Amino acid sequence: MRQQSMHFAARVGDRLADVKLQANLKKAKGKFVDMRAAAVREFDADAAACAAAAGRDDAVTFAALRDAGAAIRSKVIDDLDLWLEIFEAKAKASGATVLWARNGEEVCAHTIEIARRHGISKAIKSKSMLSEEADLNAALSAAGVQPVETDLGEYILQIAGNEPPSHIIAPVIHKTLDEVADLFAREHGKPRKTDIPALTREAREALRAHFLSAGMGISGGNFLIAETGGVALVTNEGNGRMVTTLPNVHVVITGIEKILPTLEDLATLLRLLPRSATGQTISNYVSLLTGTKGAADPDGPEHLYFILVDNGRSSLLEDDFRAMLRCIRCGACMNHCPVYQTIGGHAYGWVYPGPMGSVLTPLFTGIERALDLPQASTLCNQCGSVCPVKIPLPQLLRTLRERQVTRQLRPRSERFGLKVWAWLAQRPALYARAASYFARYLGWLAGGEDRIRVFALAPQWTAGRDLPAPQGKTFRERWAAERGR
């Protein structure tokens, strides 16, 4: 996907002015938040009831589950090279082929080569964010392989002219029913309908034909299991099962960080993922796919390929950002982010939106190519407090801001302002005097009201809000008076 994050400010302006998008965002806002909160409450209540019934006083909690999830993911990342080797050996022993890709181009090259080898003309895809990173659909089409997205949301985006997703688990959260109805009427050549179950059935029928005729299935992977050399796929629609059951070739495209050591670790992460993502106790389908079709098996692919992708991930292993590799792509951070809720996913300009995207995009594509993203946060820590693997997202965003400053990537006026402030801050007496003049200036600007409507030094700042006027004396003045008493 072409990276547009450097145009963040302009894109945000467009999104805020987009009446339809704002209405859609308002409709979606809060739904995932409420559902997650209910799921967490229910887990804690259920765990307490189970413990009481067994006469135990050590009931587990969702908080303990998050600790455990974070610990498992950290354990993997801290020995990632070895877990990759262990996974690779097990996968090979089970009959799969393991390929490695340093970047998106290599992902495309591998996939096209596999398609050629097996004479494939159509590939059905279950949702894979990595294929968005690699721009795989365009590459497949150019190579004469028709890619068909089968997740309902991704399918809608594909027939809308290959629109990018705006959310990692609810890719068409920005579209209304009316827009989908128009698209379907155009694409399927059937009478326009606005009944959601009827639309879903129409897509089901259109995609069923593809499921039954495609020679290759492409999926992402929620987790790779080192113990078994297989992949775990979590879906609600069942398209993940179709893609990995019907075609003769299955290609799994996944990041190198997705490993879990054991099936027990998977069980722990599966208690976290659906609750954090959609508030479900469990997703409808969880599939563990290990090796290829046995001689007497009636179904399943004869060929299984894993493409393990770096594409910037190994650069996150440095200490400051290592925690980010724990991410299990649940989407909770964006669901809870006030900035995401207001601007939607497309404004972020690349594959991953919201707080996790604001960390990943600059690290994957270059800090200088996404200067606004780490600033696009109030650092309120809603994201950090819901992340199932306890990634300290605000801290990572702050570290990225620091990098921008030390690498001199901030605008000159900001750098100058900071220098002035630092100079003043090292001179307490002067600082106190300056602060009291400034407070008086602000009070004068407010002209007796409790707010400033136009702030002459930074008029942009007051374009969409008022600046509260300082009330009474400065903190230092009050402190001095307090001590003098």
Next chain:
Amino acid sequence: MSEARDDILGRVRGALGRDPATVAARRQALTASLASPNCGPRPQPVGDLVQRFAERSRSMSSTIDTLATTNEVPAAVARYLADGALGSTAVCWPSLAALDWAGAGLEVAARAATGQDLVGITGVFCAIAETGTLMLLSGPETAATTSLLPETHIAVVPAARVVADMEAAFALLRAEHGSLPRAVNFVSGPSRTGDIEQTIVLGAHGPYRVHLLIVSGD
């Protein structure tokens, strides 16, 4: 492109500050740790697991019928299909072929499902009480398509095969099969989507309906 492999592993080792002399020993230790997996925090339901399984399954939009013996299965299937006007033909796993389907007025073929079949009848490897989940293993006699392609999936669940949680299910799998089959499918209710305006619709790509026949005796 084994060059890519060496490159990626090299970068990872570099970033982790891995001492090459320790690689083999450390890898061996990690591999050995796989043999004694730790369970994480889990609610561990106790008591009437079958009842909990039934409740949780209902909350995942499955429907449930409880039977005393497996011989009652054909009549129960016939009843369910008649109630829903879902026809009288089905495909089933070979392990269920010996039941008296014809006696219940049904035409049931023991083969894998195709895109045309409307009803698929399966057994289960086991069922999970914590979440109301079926665990199905692929294999020569247990086609994965039977629970996937038809619009209605009916599963026969022996009460004795209901376990507490996924950890218990994995323990059972290791004990009875050693390694994993090609596909382990955990199924919790009918397929669904919420992609259009976050409105939940049942029957996205998989079954619209999952009906469970819990058999308490043999």
